[in-house]
Amino acid sequence: MEVIVKVDKQGRIILPKDVRRAIGVEGEMEMVCRVVGDRIILEKFSMEDIHKAFSELEEIAPSLELDTVKVEGEDKYVDREYALRKIGIRSIG
Structure with missing residues (x-):
């Protein structure tokens, strides 16, 4: 359409x-x-869809619970907030 x-x-x-x-x-x-x-x-x-997606991600990659991990060669840290921004959820709420 x-x-x-x-x-x-x-x-x-x-x-x-x-x-x-x-x-x-x-x-x-x-x-x-x-x-x-x-x-x-x-x-x-839909908060329900978001919770479902995170549950599925946690089953696939339980290491997502880590707070921070330094990325080699860059001056950037990966944490839960960064991950949420990357998948487009940080600005919600």
């Missing part, structure tokens, strides 16, 4: 009814907004 939407002076858009139906958006709800390159990705926000 592809539609053209207008952006108003305040930067708002309205999701057409067909788009809302296609993704199951009903009434007021929160959505996750990501910018990837020159694209905007909107996804339904």
